[in-house]
Amino acid sequence: MENKNTTGKAAGKKTLVEIQNLKQYFAVAGSLFQKRYVKAVDDVSFHIEEGETLGLVGESGCGKTTTGRSMLRLYEPTSGKILYEGKDITKVDMLPYRRKMQIVFQDPYASLNPRMTVGDIVGEPIDIHKLADSKNDRLDKIITMLERVGLNSEHANRYPHEFSGGQRQRVGIARALAVNPEFIVCDEPVSALDVSIQAQIVNMFEQLQEEMGLTYLFIAHDLSVVKHISRRIGVMYLGKLVEIADSYELAFHHVHPYTKSLISAIPIPDPVVSREKKRIVLEGDVPSPLNPPSGCRFRTRCAYATDICAENEPELRQVGNGHFVACHHI
Amino acid sequence: MSKILLDIQDLRLSFFTPAGEVKALNDVSIRMNEGDVLGIVGESGSGKSVTAYSIMGLTAHPGRIIGGTIDFNGHRIDRMTEKEMRKIRGNEVSIIFQDPMTSLNPVYTIGDQIREVLFLHTNLDKKQAQHRATELLKLVGLNDPEKRLKQYPHELSGGMRQRVMIAIALACEPKLLIADEPTTALDVTIQAQIMELMIELKKKLNMSIIMITHDLGIVASMCRKIVVMYAGKVVEKGTVEEIFYNPKHEYTKGLLKSIPKLNATEREKLVPIPGTPVDMLNPPPGCPFAPRCEKCMKICIRSMPEFTQISDTHASACWLLQKEAAQALKGGNSIGK
Ligand SMILES: Nc1ncnc2c1ncn2[C@@H]1O[C@H](COP(=O)(O)OP(=O)(O)OP(=O)(O)O)[C@@H](O)[C@H]1O
Numbered sequence: 001m002e003n004k005n006t007t008g009k010a011a012g013k014k015t016l017v018e019i020q021n022l023k024q025y026f027a028v029a030g031s032l033f034q035k036r037y038v039k040a041v042d043d044v045s046f047h048i049e050e051g052e053t054l055g056l057v058g059e060s061g062c063g064k065t066t067t068g069r070s071m072l073r074l075y076e077p078t079s080g081k082i083l084y085e086g087k088d089i090t091k092v093d094m095l096p097y098r099r100k101m102q103i104v105f106q107d108p109y110a111s112l113n114p115r116m117t118v119g120d121i122v123g124e125p126i127d128i129h130k131l132a133d134s135k136n137d138r139l140d141k142i143i144t145m146l147e148r149v150g151l152n153s154e155h156a157n158r159y160p161h162e163f164s165g166g167q168r169q170r171v172g173i174a175r176a177l178a179v180n181p182e183f184i185v186c187d188e189p190v191s192a193l194d195v196s197i198q199a200q201i202v203n204m205f206e207q208l209q210e211e212m213g214l215t216y217l218f219i220a221h222d223l224s225v226v227k228h229i230s231r232r233i234g235v236m237y238l239g240k241l242v243e244i245a246d247s248y249e250l251a252f253h254h255v256h257p258y259t260k261s262l263i264s265a266i267p268i269p270d271p272v273v274s275r276e277k278k279r280i281v282l283e284g285d286v287p288s289p290l291n292p293p294s295g296c297r298f299r300t301r302c303a304y305a306t307d308i309c310a311e312n313e314p315e316l317r318q319v320g321n322g323h324f325v326a327c328h329h330i
Numbered sequence: 331m332s333k334i335l336l337d338i339q340d341l342r343l344s345f346f347t348p349a350g351e352v353k354a355l356n357d358v359s360i361r362m363n364e365g366d367v368l369g370i371v372g373e374s375g376s377g378k379s380v381t382a383y384s385i386m387g388l389t390a391h392p393g394r395i396i397g398g399t400i401d402f403n404g405h406r407i408d409r410m411t412e413k414e415m416r417k418i419r420g421n422e423v424s425i426i427f428q429d430p431m432t433s434l435n436p437v438y439t440i441g442d443q444i445r446e447v448l449f450l451h452t453n454l455d456k457k458q459a460q461h462r463a464t465e466l467l468k469l470v471g472l473n474d475p476e477k478r479l480k481q482y483p484h485e486l487s488g489g490m491r492q493r494v495m496i497a498i499a500l501a502c503e504p505k506l507l508i509a510d511e512p513t514t515a516l517d518v519t520i521q522a523q524i525m526e527l528m529i530e531l532k533k534k535l536n537m538s539i540i541m542i543t544h545d546l547g548i549v550a551s552m553c554r555k556i557v558v559m560y561a562g563k564v565v566e567k568g569t570v571e572e573i574f575y576n577p578k579h580e581y582t583k584g585l586l587k588s589i590p591k592l593n594a595t596e597r598e599k600l601v602p603i604p605g606t607p608v609d610m611l612n613p614p615p616g617c618p619f620a621p622r623c624e625k626c627m628k629i630c631i632r633s634m635p636e637f638t639q640i641s642d643t644h645a646s647a648c649w650l651l652q653k654e655a656a657q658a659l660k661g662g663n664s665i666g667k
């Protein structure tokens with residue numbers, strides 16, 4: 001298989017995780033003879049350098065969560081490859097990698113077991129990976145983690161319902177950190193939080209990255225938050241990566257018609273800027289992933305679409321330093 | 331001068347729960363003129379939805395209004411019976427909720443649900459109602475309205491359902507449309523469509539809008555006036571420019587500093603507001619923001635500050651402002667730290 005090195009690796013930087021032509025299809029009920037598939041992730045490739053944050057944005061259902069979960073092999077990929085430190089881990093036993101690769105979920109209310117104390121929630125992965133030599137060592141580790149995320153030893157004996165949303169998200173992060181991971185998929189980790197609490201958690205992610213050399217895939221639908229925390233950003237539409245670039249390049253010099261409309265639709269929290277901003281209001285809704293449009297998947301809502309957009313699928317092409325776009329008309 | 335459409339004065343509303351009294355609204359005063367687009371922003375649990383429901387006369391058990399008045403379009407909402415309220419609700423004031431799926435009835439077609447509202451509030455016959463329903467769906471930009479009328483909610487996308495909700499809310503051309511987080515469940519490109527639609531309809535139908543949201547971007551681009559709530563209290567109100575460019579309450583200031591801006595050309599450090607939200611069962615006796623406020627003084631913990639008027643349109647309830655005002659008057663420091 002052709003190895004499309006699509007996301008422009010910089011020389012001298014070490015790639016930690018990479019996906020190549022990753023496809024993740026889900027079978028859904030269809031007729032007896034014809035299985036139908038949701039092509040949740042369809043031929044997506046990118047890499048993430050050690051210590052960097054790659055942001056992933058796009059509308060609901062475009063495949064962000066599926067991409068993140070497939071990278072951790074929480075699903076078995078339909079095809080394509082996942083590489084970790086250059087090693088193909090698509091088919092290997094994941095146990096040793098589970099420790100290195102962790103996930104933080106969106107919903108701090110649903111993702112913590114209500115019957116476990118916070119201490120045990122954080123301690124569970126330590127037990128699974130047998131990382132503690134003794135009971136005392138285990139407790140030490142738990143308290144260290146709680147302190148890392150701005151909680152303290154007193155919190156260890158309490159239950160999730162006694163905490164606010166922001167505090168619960170801290171518990172979820174402490175749990176992910178407990179096994180000393182290298183790579184964390186952060187799946188909408190601040191979306192359910194109040195604006196005033198979001199900044200606390202975003203800053204904490206940044207600080208932990210600095211202290212522990214962590215690498216993040218940061219998934220969110222709020223592009224302002226993603227731009228703030230990420231070095232590079234990828235934009236997905238209906239299972240495809242349509243544009244990827246340095247965060248500032250993407251925020252100010254995006255070229256894909258979808259990215260343009262996405263960014264123009266974001267209301268800016270500044271009355272004057274916001275009023276002067278030109279919106280490209282997209283017509284119509286996102287098509288069903290069961291039956292995506294032929295050619296470019298965005299063509300049904302794209303103002304620039306021509307015949308070729310319906311016939312051929314555009315490939316990711318480089319348009320600038322580390323800036324890649326999939327569109328026929330760029 | 332524009333006419334006052336809504337005047338809420340010193341509204342107090344509590345939920346009497348087994349765990350204790352939740353003072354959801356504490357002396358809330360909000361006034362809006364005809365034609366205004368008013369944004370209500372604030373932390374989760376600060377009382378935005380409860381305020382909206384009280385205007386609709388929808389305060390449900392164990393909630394009770396225990397003080398204050400709600401004057402809307404010549405009606406004393408706080409004193410009305412459910413029967414009287416039914417004539418106004420959906421007719422003079424309508425609400426659209428965050429989640430269109432829970433507020434549309436899954437077993438009735440879109441057409442049934444629009445016609446029901448029309449039959450309740452107008453004298454239209456069947457044929458006229460059908461015509462009006464088609465017109466309404468066209469108004470909210472749904473293509474193929476005849477077909478849509480025969481469809482069930484689950485056959486529509488989230489954005490389409492929200493348009494239907496707006497169509498139902500607008501069926502009787504209300505004077506006031508309350509939108510409680512109407513786009514939170516939607517993608518930004520769909521959100522942009524809905525916001526555009528609301529502003530366009532406001533102009534066309536000459537109505538007023540209350541926009542409840544936690545998204546400061548939405549208020550900045552849609553609203554002319556803003557009310558900032560924290561823990562059941564209004565802490566600041568003003569025009570959109572006053573709130574964004576000259577915030578006076580420490581919570582408002584903190585809120586604005588804690589959001590990343592998409593148009594920032596340099597990496598900014600986010601300045602979070604420390605601490606956790608208020609426990610509404612045990613609210614602080616003074617300023618509700620005191621436990622998280624970095625400039626908190628002794629008096630802030632003890633008692634709630636009055637509003638200081640900064641301009642005709644701008645007011646904020648913070649002891650720092652009272653102190654400044656007192657200093658300006660007496661040339662001395664009257665409220666010690
Ligand atoms: N386990 C599954 N079985 C079947 N379909 C699935 C499954 N998981 C996801 N999908 C479908 O795959 C597509 C991508 O879903 P995914 O959750 O990855 O989107 P997302 O970008 O994370 O969206 P959101 O912003 O709403 O979280 C959707 O159409 C979804 O319905």
Ligand SMILES: Nc1ncnc2c1ncn2[C@@H]1O[C@H](COP(=O)(O)OP(=O)(O)OP(=O)(O)O)[C@@H](O)[C@H]1O
Binds near residue numbers: 354376378379381
């Ligand atoms: N039925 C109820 N019983 C008890 N308390 C209630 C009830 N409904 C609301 N409350 C309380 O009233 C307060 C205000 O709630 P409200 O729903 O108005 O908040 P909000 O500002 O709309 O928050 P959000 O941004 O999360 O929607 C909260 O503390 C809430 O817990």
Ligand code: SF4
Binds near residue numbers: 299327
């Ligand atoms: S390939 Fe065609 S349809 Fe797709 S984004 Fe580009 S112009 Fe639009």
Ligand SMILES: [Mg+2]
Binds near residue numbers: 064065066
């Ligand atoms: Mg997701």
Ligand SMILES: [Mg+2]
Binds near residue numbers: 510
């Ligand atoms: Mg609410």
